[in-house]
Amino acid sequence: MNKKYPIARPYLVGNEEKYVFEVIRSGVLSMGSKVEKFEKKFAEFIGVKYACAVSSGTAGLHLAMIAAGIKNGDEVITSPFSFVASANSILYVGAKPVFVDIDPVTYNMDPKKIEEKITNLPAGRQEKLKAILVVHIFGQSADMDPILKIAKKYKLKIIEDCCQAHGAEINGRRVGTFGDMACFSFYPTKNLGTYGDGGMILTDNKKIADVCRSLRMYGMKQGYTSEIEGYNSRLDEVHAAILNVKIKYLKQWNQERKAVAEYYIKNIKNSKIILPKVFHGLSSSWHLFVVRTEYRSRLEKYLKACKIGYGIHYPYPIHFQPAYKFLSYKPASLPQTEKFAKQILSLPIFPELTRRELIYIIDKINLFK
Ligand SMILES: Cc1ncc(COP(=O)(O)O)c(C=O)c1O
CATH class of the missing domain: 3.90.1150.10 (Aspartate Aminotransferase, domain 1)
Structure with a gap:
């Protein structure tokens, strides 16, 4: 389609190249100071203690599901009105998504319908329910207050999918600070995007952050000892360097x-x-x-x-x-x-x-x- 007015435009700040070449010349292309710096900056921006940079929003959601302890046979409540990557993360760990219909104003899960869904689950299913994956769709924050109450009542973990919601707030508090974990995407068209793929897991829980860091790096903490079944889900230094430039804006x-x-x-x-x-x-x-x-x-x-x-x-x-x-x-x-x-x-x-x-x-x- 010959679009005169595009729907989105990835934007260049102008000096990204300088930092990209600095990384290339440094020879440190993976797990270096640029990633650490970006983790610190992004965690500060959102308002959480720990950050674990990963290769995409999808990778973040996948690792978050594992770190939340979601396993084969478990069930997770989520929105059917999202990008498919949200629910895919539930399938990756062998769990089952339980879809809840949306609110007509926010387009996010309707909290009243979440509780209705839980109470109407047949015998045996309630015990399988382990978490709520809350999506803040289109950047619009979900109504977290009632969702947090439901999670507390039924002892459910909360993972926030903030892949479209960098900087969205609820009464002045940024989304990504409400759940046990939050995941962000830095795909090029996002509010904060790199020129490729990138993602982040945020949490206030050090244990969860440590597990995520190990999961993104083949299950290793240091050296070549793989302590848990892990993945290669790291954010590389080039993308972190670009994101360090762009986060200022x-x-x-x-x-x-x-x-x-x-x-x-x-x-x-x-x-x-x-x-x-x-x-x-x-x-x-x-x-x-x-x-x-x-x-x-x-x-x-x-x-x-x-x-x-x-x-x-x-x-x-x-x-x-x-x-x-x-x-x-x-x-x-x-x-x-x-x-x-x-x-x-x-x-x-x-x-x-x-x-x-x-x-x-x-x-x-x-x-x-
Ligand atoms: C709501 C939502 N969740 C998850 C993702 C996955 O993020 P990524 O493309 O970085 O893997 C996206 C990406 O568009 C998204 O919009």
């Missing part, structure tokens, strides 16, 4: 994204388009700007003709992905998710989106019939 970029979102919300006036709402006390990192419409295929054609980039995040709820067929979810089992998956459409949002570009996009959307 994260706050500013998030403000620029917020300004774009607010401009859309103020100026899009079309009864066929439903705009996102921010729930009281919760905030968004505005990773994506997702609208809904009952006329999506028409809107897609129209945007293509106007050369405006858009995305569908995501066209299939996870419980209907072919890889999840074995769970035998029937149509209408998670009605809100299934309805919204047919209506959502993401408009361009990124820090460098100019006012001129925004006005063009808004004018075109307001003319959509």
Whole structure:
């Protein structure tokens, strides 16, 4: 598609090359000072004690599941309205996702439905339930207060999937500080992205951090002794060097994204388009700007003709992905998710989106019939 106005644009700060070549010339390409520095900076930014940099958000979620002690036969509550990588992490450890339908405002799991789901589980299943994987989808923070209460009541661990939510807050506290662990992605289009893949596990628990560090490095603590079954899930020094440069701009970029979102919300006036709402006390990192419409295929054609980039995040709820067929979810089992998956459409949002570009996009959307 010849997109005049892309949906996202990976941005260059300008001096990344200098630091990349510094790493290459240093000869320390793995597990060096750049990774350590980035771990410290990112942990400080979010507000947690320990950080373990990994090769992707997916790797982070995988290792977090292992570190949380989730095993074969266990069950984990999560959202069906996410990128498939969220639920995949549950499958990696042999556990089963238990999907909970979403709230129509936040697009995240509806806390009332979480408790309903737990109490309605047949005999024997409640004991198998070990954790809640909370996704802050599109950058919109989930309603953590009731979720934390449920987790406490049923003794469930909480892992936050913050892969789209770098800097999103709840009453001034950043997401990633609420659960036992939180995972972030640094894929190029994320609010903080490298030029390749990267991820991070955050936690306030030193034991968990140590386990994750060992898991990312073949199960080794030092030397060549593999104490637990581990993986190669390290973040390399080149990506850490790039992220050390870019993290300085994260706050500013998030403000620029917020300004774009607010401009859309103020100026899009079309009864066929439903705009996102921010729930009281919760905030968004505005990773994506997702609208809904009952006329999506028409809107897609129209945007293509106007050369405006858009995305569908995501066209299939996870419980209907072919890889999840074995769970035998029937149509209408998670009605809100299934309805919204047919209506959502993401408009361009990124820090460098100019006012001129925004006005063009808004004018075109307001003319959509
Ligand atoms: C909600 C969510 N979870 C997990 C991931 C996986 O992250 P990564 O692509 O870094 O593996 C993504 C990536 O897009 C995501 O959006």
